[in-house]
Amino acid sequence: MGNVISIGNQGFDSIRENNYFFIDKSSLIKEWWDSGDVVTLIIRPRRFGKTLNMSMLNCFFSSKYAGRSDLFKGLSIWDDSSYRDIQGTYPVIYLSFADVKQTSYAEAVSKIKSIILEMYSQYERMIDKDALTDSQRQLLSTIKVGMDDIAAQNSLKILSSVLAETTGKKVIILLDEYDTPMQEAYLDGYWDEFTAFIRGFFNAAFKTNTYLERAMLTGVTRVSKESAFSDLNNLVVVTTTSDRYSTCFGFTQQEVYAALDSFNLGEQKDNVKKWYDGFTFGRRKDIYNPWSITNYLKEQKFIPYWALTSSNSMISRLIQSASIDMKMDMETLLNGGEITVCFDEQIVFSQLENDENAVWSLMVASGYLKVCEVEYRGMMGKPWYHLAVTNMETLSMFTGMFTGWFADKSTNYNSFVKAFISGNVKEMNIYMNDVALSTISNFDSGMHPSSVSEPERFYHGLVLGLLSELYDTYEVKSNRESGYGRYDVMVIPKIDKQKDAMILEFKVCDIDTEGTLEDTAEAALQQIKERQYDAELIARGIDRKHIRHYGFAFQGKKVLIKEQ
Numbered sequence: 001m002g003n004v005i006s007i008g009n010q011g012f013d014s015i016r017e018n019n020y021f022f023i024d025k026s027s028l029i030k031e032w033w034d035s036g037d038v039v040t041l042i043i044r045p046r047r048f049g050k051t052l053n054m055s056m057l058n059c060f061f062s063s064k065y066a067g068r069s070d071l072f073k074g075l076s077i078w079d080d081s082s083y084r085d086i087q088g089t090y091p092v093i094y095l096s097f098a099d100v101k102q103t104s105y106a107e108a109v110s111k112i113k114s115i116i117l118e119m120y121s122q123y124e125r126m127i128d129k130d131a132l133t134d135s136q137r138q139l140l141s142t143i144k145v146g147m148d149d150i151a152a153q154n155s156l157k158i159l160s161s162v163l164a165e166t167t168g169k170k171v172i173i174l175l176d177e178y179d180t181p182m183q184e185a186y187l188d189g190y191w192d193e194f195t196a197f198i199r200g201f202f203n204a205a206f207k208t209n210t211y212l213e214r215a216m217l218t219g220v221t222r223v224s225k226e227s228a229f230s231d232l233n234n235l236v237v238v239t240t241t242s243d244r245y246s247t248c249f250g251f252t253q254q255e256v257y258a259a260l261d262s263f264n265l266g267e268q269k270d271n272v273k274k275w276y277d278g279f280t281f282g283r284r285k286d287i288y289n290p291w292s293i294t295n296y297l298k299e300q301k302f303i304p305y306w307a308l309t310s311s312n313s314m315i316s317r318l319i320q321s322a323s324i325d326m327k328m329d330m331e332t333l334l335n336g337g338e339i340t341v342c343f344d345e346q347i348v349f350s351q352l353e354n355d356e357n358a359v360w361s362l363m364v365a366s367g368y369l370k371v372c373e374v375e376y377r378g379m380m381g382k383p384w385y386h387l388a389v390t391n392m393e394t395l396s397m398f399t400g401m402f403t404g405w406f407a408d409k410s411t412n413y414n415s416f417v418k419a420f421i422s423g424n425v426k427e428m429n430i431y432m433n434d435v436a437l438s439t440i441s442n443f444d445s446g447m448h449p450s451s452v453s454e455p456e457r458f459y460h461g462l463v464l465g466l467l468s469e470l471y472d473t474y475e476v477k478s479n480r481e482s483g484y485g486r487y488d489v490m491v492i493p494k495i496d497k498q499k500d501a502m503i504l505e506f507k508v509c510d511i512d513t514e515g516t517l518e519d520t521a522e523a524a525l526q527q528i529k530e531r532q533y534d535a536e537l538i539a540r541g542i543d544r545k546h547i548r549h550y551g552f553a554f555q556g557k558k559v560l561i562k563e564q
Contacts, residue, residue, distance in 0.1 A: 012055040027078035028248040046414035047291035047366030050218040062092035092162040100181035105190040156205035170213035183299030186349040253286040278391035307397035327460035399468035456514030509555040517560040
């Protein structure tokens, strides 16, 4: 194991040739080949070594790397003599969709066609056109600049046939980040037409391709079979809850602790575990994020390396516009709790706006939440997943996301929080009205929109923001009330009981019964008093003089805050 860390280097040959830091994952080669599976789709979160492993498979099987035993000596795969005999003996088609992030269907397909042309150019010297049939030469001639969509869809199948004809062996296809363009198609509104194209591409490459020996695809999400893999009955899907390949992606605790010792960082094991451990693949727990570990070994600072590598815009948008119940579940998770939900691991992107269970599935697949336990209920044995926030790093991602809902729209959110902590009610009113005016509609723009639910969504979004902003010094506890427009919040100092605790009551102004915002705010304060919400704080040892009451009254985008 080299002690020079090459950050961002995803080329297996480069890492091995330069003796850079590398943790042996060559067991993937044996496990995959021994399985006998024709087409394998492996789902893992981003930055979990998928590209490096695909590069390793390419270096192992591709005839371009024939005679390169130096790349594998010392690794576990080289201990098996039967595998030494097949190294560098297959034609391999290796491509990636990682850069297909265009904003329109035409641009996305054009990008895929350029990837196909670049890939073909790499194999020109391997192809003996004189050995091909007239039909094969004719098909090969269709793969050119300006090719139509059908030619592009058939391109991998065509290349497989000519490589097989030239080499006398069937082809291995490796496709990395297969789902990147599909996520972009969903975000930018060209989902239906793009999935129709990609369905034809996959069927030609992986179903009707008689020249295919094996194929592996990797991605972050398991896109529904109906969307992309219709009739692909030879596909084996390995999700994050599968036991197969459980240690092939990500670092085990044993591997991480050995690396820390080799860098003289053994005393940091507990902190590293708290920050970067927590991923679970199948029944295997204590999996660490490779990107964060390698960056920590190099920088020796505890920061959210992995969380900073993505904008998380899709997750943010879906949670922000989600129902009140989902926001409540997010509050539970942020407070270190666990939720239990039922979902299908197969993601249908078109359902994300309407089915919140699909959002939970997306967050698990993306690595933001971990599966603590799976229980099967009922006669049909439906899976119910016990979920929690994965670790400190993913917690920091969520907190940044929730405060960002307000910071992106109004710089006055931070001012509101400061005024709230200091007890300046006049400034609280000024800043909260600015925040509500600029953000309230953003909490009602996705799932189940209605004018009635706007304020409720905003309250729960505000609480998630408060949870995030005050996480280090305060406990923010929500106390759900039955009936429309009621939502109680306690803000409790974690350490210093001489600091003030706050009780907030939110109410929507009902002009038929309360008349004015002033009346509604007073009713909120009266409710705090009548229901004796102070009791819990007093039981915690907080003196009454250190408890503040706030009544929040909402009418549309107008807010009035009163203190008692």
